[in-house]
Structure formats: structure tokens, C-alpha cells
Amino acid sequence: MDAIINLANNSIEFFKTVVEFAPKFIPGVILTLQLAFFSIILGMIIGLVVAVLKLTKYKWLKKIMNVYITIVRGTPLLLQLYFIFYGLPSLGIMIDSFPSAVIALALHNGAYISEIFRGSIESIDYGQREAARSLGMTKWQAMKRVVLPQAFKRSVPALGNQFIIAVKDSSLASVITITETMLLARQFGAATFNVFPIYFTAGVYYLIITMGLTKILSIVEQKLKVNER
Amino acid sequence: MSMIEIKNLHKYFGELEVLRGIDLTVDESEVVCLIGSSGSGKSTLLRCINFLEEKNEGEITIDGQLVTAKDINEIRQKVGMVFQRFNLFPHMTVIQNVMEGPLTVKKMAKKKARSLAMALLEKVNLLDKADEYPAMLSGGQQQRVAIARSLAMEPKVILFDEPTSALDPELVGEVLGVMKDLAKEGRTMIIVTHEMGFAKEVADRVIFIHDGQIAEEGPPEAIFEHPENERLQNFLGQILV
Numbered sequence: 001m002d003a004i005i006n007l008a009n010n011s012i013e014f015f016k017t018v019v020e021f022a023p024k025f026i027p028g029v030i031l032t033l034q035l036a037f038f039s040i041i042l043g044m045i046i047g048l049v050v051a052v053l054k055l056t057k058y059k060w061l062k063k064i065m066n067v068y069i070t071i072v073r074g075t076p077l078l079l080q081l082y083f084i085f086y087g088l089p090s091l092g093i094m095i096d097s098f099p100s101a102v103i104a105l106a107l108h109n110g111a112y113i114s115e116i117f118r119g120s121i122e123s124i125d126y127g128q129r130e131a132a133r134s135l136g137m138t139k140w141q142a143m144k145r146v147v148l149p150q151a152f153k154r155s156v157p158a159l160g161n162q163f164i165i166a167v168k169d170s171s172l173a174s175v176i177t178i179t180e181t182m183l184l185a186r187q188f189g190a191a192t193f194n195v196f197p198i199y200f201t202a203g204v205y206y207l208i209i210t211m212g213l214t215k216i217l218s219i220v221e222q223k224l225k226v227n228e229r
Numbered sequence: 230m231s232m233i234e235i236k237n238l239h240k241y242f243g244e245l246e247v248l249r250g251i252d253l254t255v256d257e258s259e260v261v262c263l264i265g266s267s268g269s270g271k272s273t274l275l276r277c278i279n280f281l282e283e284k285n286e287g288e289i290t291i292d293g294q295l296v297t298a299k300d301i302n303e304i305r306q307k308v309g310m311v312f313q314r315f316n317l318f319p320h321m322t323v324i325q326n327v328m329e330g331p332l333t334v335k336k337m338a339k340k341k342a343r344s345l346a347m348a349l350l351e352k353v354n355l356l357d358k359a360d361e362y363p364a365m366l367s368g369g370q371q372q373r374v375a376i377a378r379s380l381a382m383e384p385k386v387i388l389f390d391e392p393t394s395a396l397d398p399e400l401v402g403e404v405l406g407v408m409k410d411l412a413k414e415g416r417t418m419i420i421v422t423h424e425m426g427f428a429k430e431v432a433d434r435v436i437f438i439h440d441g442q443i444a445e446e447g448p449p450e451a452i453f454e455h456p457e458n459e460r461l462q463n464f465l466g467q468i469l470v
Contacts, residue, residue, distance in 0.1 A: 130281055131316035131375075135330035135382055136306035145333055149320050226362070 017197035028184035035170035039105030046110025051117035072111035085176040101173035120155040160217040238287035249441035262428040265438035309379030369400030
């Protein structure tokens with residue numbers, strides 16, 4: 001009997017803490033959203049440029065792009081964040097914490113997204129390019145008007161995955177003094193010793209963001225499907 | 230006046246010599262059918278004419294202009310191509326497919342491109358499908374759209390690369406019908422085909438390609454009724470049974 005009363009009391013305490021701290025997370029959640037947003041948008045731009053450059057006939061460009069992808073994919077994101085925020089100043093390059101985080105996350109996502117784009121560009125039937133070129137289109141026109149629209153559609157599911165990873169990876173920005181959701185959780189936890197409900201709240205916020213993102217992506221996917229049988 | 234002049238064309242795929250010195254002149258308004266067994270080089274010849282394959286040796290002159298890699302985009306506007314597998318753009322509607330060349334390459338005004346496309350779709354009898362996507366169409370319909378798409382660039386020559394080989398037998402007729410109409414209009418056409426009946430009826434000249442060379446050429450009656458080349462006799466024997 002006592003055990004049940006105890007559990008009930010603990011639960012009430014738990015949710016009281018959750019309700020108390022939920023609003024205090026808002027500034028951190030906004031930062032998380034900003035980090036995710038900028039790193040996804042910039043990552044997409046970087047990814048597209050790198051993917052297209054890799055498909056040009058210039059071997060040296062391709063090599064440079066491969067070096068970039070190898071370095072980014074082959075080292076931890078944590079190290080990349082440290083390098084830009086703590087490492088670059090020793091070379092005389094000082095960047096504030098928020099731009100540092102956005103740069104590191106965008107470069108990181110860009111490498112993965114470029115491979116997603118390259119894969120989907122290469123999956124488009126070569127006959128499409130031939131048909132476009134035979135109308136007199138330049139290589140670039142054929143890419144822009146015919147190949148990329150189809151490739152983009154094919155890359156949406158994989159992009160969705162990468163976007164969700166980007167949201168969660170933004171938590172690593174806490175190591176370079178950005179008070180996003182996870183750093184706030186750590187601070188609240190240290191201040192109150194009430195760790196469980198506070199990390200629970202942080203987790204719920206991440207879930208809300210990633211579920212919303214998934215929903216948006218499935219709508220985009222449906223919209224792009226119109227021309228299929 | 231000759232529309233296409235090919236001199237001593239050679240094409241290698243690695244070690245393999247696919248075209249071994251082709252000389253060919255096609256006159257304006259002439260319909261030429263290329264026949265031959267698979268691997269003989271007839272499709273490669275067609276693809277060399279608009280640089281989808283780069284030739285290794287020889288000269289190609291189209292409408293008085295020597296074809297070089299530099300001005301290939303300009304040449305391609307004069308040379309339409311219809312593919313075996315249609316290659317329609319699946320993310321565009323039928324009418325958008327037809328308008329794409331004039332809009333993007335010729336920078337034609339949208340209104341003008343649309344009325345041009347409508348007229349061409351009427352010609353291939355597909356006006357009612359203008360706003361459908363290619364995936365909703367049968368193979369024969371898709372190929373007719375592809376023909377309209379290449380006509381939209383107002384080409385001087387149209388190249389057909391086995392245009393009916395990917396079609397169900399009952400759909401072949403509608404595509405050949407459109408091609409016959411084009412021939413009657415006096416269009417210059419080079420057609421790689423396995424439809425001997427069609428070649429007999431429509432071609433001004435039939436060319437038999439064997440082993441990367443022109444083995445025999447002549448008017449359809451001569452080629453089909455009195456073949457001289459032994460290879461051609463064998464070839465016709467195999468397919469006309």
C-alpha cells in the first residue's frame with residue numbers, strides 16, 4: 001500500500017518538475033531549431049554544389065571534393081566543432097560560437113548530403129540526359145531542367161534521415177558554449193539534482209521536433225509523387 | 230541538295246571498331262532506312278550523327294555545316310532524335326515535354342511555345358492527353374509524344390533509333406502511321422528499323438549495314454526483291470520467314 005502511495009507521490013513530483021521546467025527550455029529549443037535550420041539549409045547548398053562538381057569532367061575538382069568528404073566523414077563531429085571554435089583561433093581566425101557551430105554542422109551535413117545527391121543523380125537513366133542534349137540543351141541546362149528535378153525527388157527519403165540526424169547532432173554544439181536544449185538540461189540538472197524529469201523534458205522536445213520534421217517530409221514526398229502511376 | 234554528308238566515319242569502342250569507314254549522303258526530303266543485324270553498327274552510326282557518340286575519324290556535314298564538338302548544341306537543334314525507349318521527361322506533363330525544347334533552348338515565349346506544342350500534339354493525335362504525365366500513357370502514345378517533342382525544335386533531319394522496338398505489337402502501327410505522315414510531308418529522316426514492311430513502303434533508300442560498313446544500298450524494291458550481297462540475303466532470309 002505504502003509503495004503505491006509512494007509511486008503516486010513520486011509521479012506527481014515528477015510531472016510537477018516537468019511542467020515547471022518545460023517553459024524554461026524554450027530559449028534552448030529555439031537555439032536547437034536555429035542550428036538545425038541553418039545547418040540543413042547550408043548543408044543542402046554545400047551538398048548540391050559538391051555533388052555537381054564531382055560529376056564534372058575536371059579530375060582535380062573531383063579530388064578536392066573527395067578529400068573534403070573523406071575528412072568530414074572520417075572524423076568525429078565533436079572534433080570538427082573543437083577544431084573550428086578552439087583550433088582556428090590559434091591560426092588567427094576567430095569565429096563566434098554560434099557561427100562556428102553552424103559552419104561545423106553545415107560542413108558536416110553537406111558531406112553526407114552531397115553523397116545522397118550524387119547517388120540520386122547517378123540513378124537517373126542516362127537516356128534522360130541524352131534526350132535533353134539531343135534537343136540542343138547544354139550540359140548545364142540538361143542537369144537543371146531534367147536531371148536535378150528527378151534526382152531531388154528520389155533523394156527526399158534519404159534527406160529526411162539526414163535532417164533528423166542534423167537535429168540531434170546540433171546538441172553537440174553545447175560543447176562550444178551554445179546553450180541549446182542539451183546544455184540547458186545539463187545546467188538545470190546540476191542546479192536542482194533532479195536529473196530525470198529534466199532530461200525527460202529535453203527528450204520530449206527533441207521528439208516533437210523530429211516528429212514534426214518527419215511529418216513535413218512525408219507531405220513533401222506526397223506532393224512530389226503526383227506524376228507517378 | 231544534300232542534307233547530310235558523312236565521309237569516312239570510323240568509331241571505336243576500346244579495341245573494337247564498330248564503324249569501319251562509312252560514306253553516306255542523304256538528300257533533303259529523303260527517307261533512309263538503316264537495316265542490319267544487331268551489333269552491326271547501325272545505331273552507333275545514328276548516334277554519331279548528333280554526337281551522342283563521339284566519332285574517332287571522319288567528317289560529318291549537316292545542312293552545309295561541318296559538325297564539331299564545339300558547336301554541337303547548335304547542330305543538335307537541327308537534328309531531332311527519337312529513341313527506342315522514348316526517354317520522355319517523367320516529371321513534366323505531355324505538353325511540357327513538347328514545350329521544353331523551344332522554351333529552354335530557343336528561349337521562345339511561353340504562349341508561342343504552347344500553341345506550337347498544341348498544334349504538334351494534334352498532329353500526333355494526342356491533344357486530349359496534353360495535361361497527363363507520361364507514366365499514364367501507353368508506349369505507343371509515349372513514342373508519339375517523343376516525336377512531337379523532337380518536331381517542336383523544327384529540325385531539318387529526324388533520326389529514329391528503332392522507334393518501335395520497345396512497343397507491344399498492337400501499338401507499332403500508330404507510331405509508324407505518324408512516321409509515314411512525316412515522310413509524306415517531305416521531312417528528311419534516317420530510320421534504324423526492324424520493320425521491313427515499313428521500310429519497303431516508306432523508304433526512298435534502304436541501307437544494309439554489316440560489320441560497320443555499308444554492305445549494300447538501293448531503293449527498297451532492289452534491296453528486298455533482288456538482294457545481291459550474300460550477307461543481306463541471309464539477313465533477309467532470317468527475318469522474312
